Amino acid sequence: MEKSEYSIDYLSAARSDIAGIISNFVMLGSTNGAQRIRKKIVKAGEQIQFMPYSGTVVPDGEMAKNGYRMVVIEKYLMFYKVLEKSKMVIVYRVLDGRTDYPKLFETE
Numbered sequence: 001m002e003k004s005e006y007s008i009d010y011l012s013a014a015r016s017d018i019a020g021i022i023s024n025f026v027m028l029g030s031t032n033g034a035q036r037i038r039k040k041i042v043k044a045g046e047q048i049q050f051m052p053y054s055g056t057v058v059p060d061g062e063m064a065k066n067g068y069r070m071v072v073i074e075k076y077l078m079f080y081k082v083l084e085k086s087k088m089v090i091v092y093r094v095l096d097g098r099t100d101y102p103k104l105f106e107t108e
Contacts, residue, residue: 006082008049008089014078017094021076037074041094044071044078052082052089060102068092068105077101 010018018041025034048055048071055069058079071078073094079101080091095101 004050006049006052006087006089008045008091010045010091011093014091014093021094037076040073041076041078044073045091047071048078048080048089048091055080060105063102063105066105072097079105 018038021041022034022038025031025037048069053069055071055078057064058068058070060068063079067081068079069082070080075097077095077097078091079093079095080089082089093101093104095104
């Protein structure tokens, strides 16, 4: 795989979200589901590292104004920002799409 001009960093909250999502599949007895969602999350991370603007702008006006973008992974949403000056993609959270996510980002 070729090298991206962007680096990617998952904040601890995002890493915790991902671990929780995978754990939920395992607890429900679906190791295949856990492997499937893990692969999709990894693929989404690679996608935004190589094409940072491929995700959509978050529909919430305040979050959009603050530069948040998102990628849909099944029923989950990966929230991130592109830091153009430092050529970094920062993944903030990976949440169930049914979550009232704007409230979780209000303190940002």
